[in-house]
């Protein structure tokens with residue numbers, strides 16, 4: 001079912017507003033990051049100037065292993081946001097995703113709001129975005145190229161959001177045929193396909209099914225940061241008993257650990273996100289097995305508070321914290337950080 005551009009435009013705007021206006025975070029510590037600490041090394045045997053946190057991701061060099069997660073596009077003010085996020089990505093040498101481009105399947109009215117990211121970030125690793133329910137139909141799949149070309153995307157993110165569709169007042173909770181749709185796109189597209197949740201997490205079983213379908217990367221987007229069931233509950237007039245789903249989801253740390261075990265079986269890149277709120281959380285994602293980390297709402301908040309300058313400051317602070325974790329664990333590069341010793345309140349993790 002195709003919805004009108006007007007309905008999609010007002011929803012995209014309402015999502016940004018709800019995310020800035022209400023408390024839509026999961027309960028503190030649900031992500032699991034607070035339960036894990038690095039084992040401090042009193043003898044790191046490196047200088048801080050030896051630490052290098054750059055990585056190769058989807059064939060491109062990133063100065064920091066980080067992605068500005070997919071957020072917006074499709075309404076007037078999104079032009080400014082996407083341009084600002086892309087400027088910050090350029091300045092810090094990181095990747096970025098635009099928000100759902102579903103509207104472009106039926107209308108070009110707001111194409112510029114997405115295009116603004118490529119204009120402002122001509123050299124960044126930029127990822128297109130479409131929801132899983134949209135790629136079930138062959139007709140829609142045939143139009144995906146248009147979404148990719150509109151921003152000269154380096155990859156296509158397919159977002160999985162069944163919990164959001166279930167709670168969303170105008171949601172379409174129809175997921176039959178999604179996996180097959182993903183498989184078709186992986187075979188037909190000449191750019192990498194990335195599967196991503198939206199803050200409810202992908203468990204190990206589903207990561208394995210996505211990898212079998214041929215995706216090049218998985219972004220777990222786990223529970224612990226923005227709760228999209230909370231966001232959609234704010235948009236409902238009648239909540240009924242749906243409040244029970246406010247904390248629904250798989251914690252980010254569990255998702256990363258489960259996905260990382262599949263690295264011995266499949267070749268893929270893993271993104272750790274959902275509740276990442278500091279450079280230390282970025283370091284924990286990498287130590288648990290992610291190739292890069294990502295975040296959405298904290299970055300949007302920084303941008304809305306103080307524009308590109310404030311967002312760049314936040315990203316630089318997170319980079320400094322990541323480098324600090326690397327130095328204090330004796331890790332010269334991200335590869336070494338992956339085997340850094342970790343502990344939880346119950347003792348040594350490894």
Ligand SMILES: Cc1cc2nc3c(=O)[nH]c(=O)nc-3n(C[C@H](O)[C@H](O)[C@H](O)COP(=O)(O)O)c2cc1C
Pocket residue numbers: 015016019069070071072098099100129157159196197198199221224225226273274275276294295296297298300
């Ligand atoms: C305002 C806003 C809009 C979002 N829109 C999209 C979207 O269009 N497509 C998508 O894949 N994810 C979308 N997300 C989900 C984020 O990419 C991310 O997976 C989720 O918010 C969890 O990350 P966080 O805890 O760092 O916010 C959006 C997030 C925010 C804050």
